[in-house]
Amino acid sequence: MRNSVFPSLGDSLRNQANFTRADEQDDALFYSRDRLVSHLDSLASGTIVDLIDRLVVEENPEILDLMASWDSHIPARLRSCKINGLGMNETELKQNRDLSEYVVHDLNRDGRLPFPDGSFDVVLNTVSVDYMTNPVEVFREAARILKPGGLFLVVFSNRMFPEKAVKIWRESSEEERILLVEEIFRETGAFDATEFFISKGRPRPADDKYAGSGTPSDPVYAVYAEKSGKDASAKSRPRARSIMEGEMNKEMLETKKRRIHKTLECPYCDEKMLKWAVPENPFEATWENEYLYICFNDNCPYYVRGWDHVYRTTSRIASYRFMYNQEKDICSPIPVPSAKALRESIID
Numbered sequence: 001m002r003n004s005v006f007p008s009l010g011d012s013l014r015n016q017a018n019f020t021r022a023d024e025q026d027d028a029l030f031y032s033r034d035r036l037v038s039h040l041d042s043l044a045s046g047t048i049v050d051l052i053d054r055l056v057v058e059e060n061p062e063i064l065d066l067m068a069s070w071d072s073h074i075p076a077r078l079r080s081c082k083i084n085g086l087g088m089n090e091t092e093l094k095q096n097r098d099l100s101e102y103v104v105h106d107l108n109r110d111g112r113l114p115f116p117d118g119s120f121d122v123v124l125n126t127v128s129v130d131y132m133t134n135p136v137e138v139f140r141e142a143a144r145i146l147k148p149g150g151l152f153l154v155v156f157s158n159r160m161f162p163e164k165a166v167k168i169w170r171e172s173s174e175e176e177r178i179l180l181v182e183e184i185f186r187e188t189g190a191f192d193a194t195e196f197f198i199s200k201g202r203p204r205p206a207d208d209k210y211a212g213s214g215t216p217s218d219p220v221y222a223v224y225a226e227k228s229g230k231d232a233s234a235k236s237r238p239r240a241r242s243i244m245e246g247e248m249n250k251e252m253l254e255t256k257k258r259r260i261h262k263t264l265e266c267p268y269c270d271e272k273m274l275k276w277a278v279p280e281n282p283f284e285a286t287w288e289n290e291y292l293y294i295c296f297n298d299n300c301p302y303y304v305r306g307w308d309h310v311y312r313t314t315s316r317i318a319s320y321r322f323m324y325n326q327e328k329d330i331c332s333p334i335p336v337p338s339a340k341a342l343r344e345s346i347i348d
């Protein structure tokens with residue numbers, strides 16, 4: 001069985017100092033200003049709509065958009081469903097055409113959700129989990145108001161109001177935030193195993209105001225789980241397991257690996273690998289060759305997915321990069337504890 005809790009992450013969740021913000025004034029003050037803006041670029045917003053469409057398998061679900069604004073990213077198929085919204089700004093909520101009802105409620109003042117037990121099939125939380133000062137309480141409440149087997153989908157990116165985001169979020173890397181949200185789910189003890197979604201490294205849409213800045217489209221991450229206690233005999237379409245967007249099929253991957261000695265391109269992301277000098281270390285056995293080739297692309301799916309894989313299998317925060325030994329024509333992973341690791345020996 002998987003080693004369930006990574007102690008330092010669990011401890012971090014229980015340390016209230018990690019949930020302080022640069023702006024500790026009443027949230028009502030910050031959110032009194034109407035923000036009828038898009039928080040993500042159009043490609044990322046579309047990715048969220050598609051993800052909701054994919055994961056909400058219920059026929060006519062009752063949905064809560066937790067921490068809602070003017071857009072709930074609801075796919076056309078679900079627009080006629082009963083959708084409730086909870087947020088801070090009434091003007092934004094009023095403009096939200098997806099919502100059938102809404103309530104203004106400050107979760108950081110009162111983490112209890114103003115809904116009866118088991119009243120929703122789906123709870124969505126989009127680009128807002130970083131503002132929760134008591135996330136375990138709120139996630140527990142999400143479980144309470146969900147029906148058994150109901151979906152809690154927490155979506156996030158890397159943009160934020162930094163003054164209102166909690167300290168631990170600001171100080172974590174994007175990969176660590178996935179682990180953090182997974183840990184919040186686990187800490188409640190009320191959900192089945194979490195799954196994740198990652199979509200990153202895609203080109204920024206040409207119509208975006210930051211197009212041409214060299215930055216890719218806003219990444220979309222999600223962690224989701226079903227409330228425990230689902231009736232196993234109930235007939236429903238199973239929800240998708242963890243998803244990495246843009247995964248290629250095995251055959252294509254093998255073809256790329258066969259050509260790697262010529263291309264020196266990472267078969268997972270097609271970026272040129274960099275020549276890396278094997279460090280001389282008299283105390284540790286290393287490789288016999290002088291040089292290896294490593295993919296240093298931080299958006300490479302092999303490396304991005306590695307964070308979750310290593311954590312799930314070893315409870316350690318680390319990943320691995322794709323490595324190629326040209327002399328022996330062998331591919332293998334090389335473990336890395338951080339994005340910076342190994343870079344000092346790049347010679348290309």
Ligand SMILES: C[S@@+](CC[C@H](N)C(=O)[O-])C[C@H]1O[C@@H](n2cnc3c(N)ncnc32)[C@H](O)[C@@H]1O
Nearest residue numbers: 027067068069087088089106107108126128131
């Ligand atoms: C970045 S916006 C995201 C809005 C929306 N979910 C979306 O996907 O566009 C953050 C939202 O979190 C909500 N929010 C922030 N602090 C909150 C609090 N203390 N209680 C309830 N909602 C809060 C605000 O109303 C705001 O709409």
